[in-house]
Amino acid sequence: MLWIEKYRPASFGEIIGHERVVQHLQSFASGGSLPHLLISGPHGTGKSVAVECVARKLYGDHWVENCTVIHASDLFLLGKKYLEDDDRYAHIYRKDESLINNFKHIIRWYASLRPLNAPFKMVVIDDASALTRDAQSSLRRTMERYSQTCRFVFCTTHPAAIIPAIASRCIPFFFGPVAPDLASAYLTSILAREKPDRCCSDDEIDLIVQDSGGDLRRSVMLLQVAAESGEPFDLAKFRETETGMVAFAIYSAIAAGDAASANRRIESLMIEYGLSGGEVLSELRKVLKREYNDPRIACALADTDYLIGHCNNEYIQLNALAARIIDEVFG
DSSP: OOHHHHTOOOSGGGSOSOHHHHHHHHHHHHTTOOOOEEEEOOTTSSHHHHHHHHHHHHHGGGHHHHEEEEEHHHHHHHTHHHHHHOGGGTTTOOTTSOHHHHHHHHHHHHHHSOOSSSSOEEEEEETGGGSOHHHHHHHHHHHHHTTTTEEEEEEESOGGGSOHHHHTTSEEEEOOOOOHHHHHHHHHHHHHHHOOSSOOOHHHHHHHHHHHTTOHHHHHHHHHHHHHSOSOOOHHHHTOOHHHHHHHHHHHHHHTTOHHHHHHHHHHHHHTSOOOHHHHHHHHHHHIIIIIOOHHHHHHHHHHHHHHTTOSOHHHHHHHHHHHHIIIIIO
C-alpha cells in the first residue's frame, strides 16, 4: 500500500503544520457554519486533506454525499469528453451544448440539491485556477443564489488566477510549504512504524526533505521508494520519472534542430501522459536546471508560461517554444 494513502490525515489533529489555518477551519466545522473558502498553496501541503477533514467534521457519516468535488483541470483540459466518460455527469450532461454551458448547468444542478441531514452542502472545485474567466464569472450569481444551501470551496496552487469577483466572496487561507524540521520528524515517525528492511539515515531523510521543497506528499513518496527499493540511496535515480525522461528527449531533439521530433514528444506528454501545458513547462524547467542552465531558454520558458495563461491553444504555444529555442540557442 502506498504510504501517502496509508498515512493520509483523517482528522485535523493529524495535519502537519499550518496550526492557525487548521484552528480556523476546525472552528468553522465545530460551529456547523462555513463561509465560501479560497484555499491556496503549493502541492502536497495539505489543502485537499484539510477540506476533507472539514467535511468529515461537518457531516459525519454523510460527508461523501454532502461534498461534491469537481476537478476543473480535467474538465477544461479534456472538455466534453471528460463529461461523457464520467458517470457522475451522465444524467445531466447536455451533448448539444458547449463546455461552458455544461459547466454552468452542472454547478447549478449540484448547488441546488438539498443536503442530506445538514443545513448546507459543499461544492469543492479542485485546481480552480484552471477555470476560464467566463466559467468563474458564471459562478458569481450561483454563489449568491444558493448561499443558504451550498458553500463553495476553491482549491488552487495559483490564487492570482482567481478573478476578484470570486476571491472577494471567499475567506482566503494559505497553506505554505511544510517546515523542514516538521517534515523530517514526520518521515522519521513513519519509518519507526513501518520498520522497513532498509532504514534511511538522518542525512538521507534531510536530503529527501530538502529536495521536496515543503511538499510533504512528495517527501513520503521518496521515502517509501528509498526504503523499499532494496538499492543504495540515489536521490537522482529515485526522482527520475517517465515524463522527465521525455522532457530530456525534447531538449535532445531541439539541440539537434529536429523541431518535428520535439513537437511529437511535447504532444505525447499532453496526450499520452495527460499533462497540461503548464506541467509540460515544469518538466522542461527541471531539465533546464539540471542539464543546460541557459538564460535564453529560461526566458523562452517564462514567455511561453505567460502566453499559455492567455491563449486558447497550448499546443501552438509549446510548438512555438521549440522553434524559438532552436532558432535562438541551437541555430
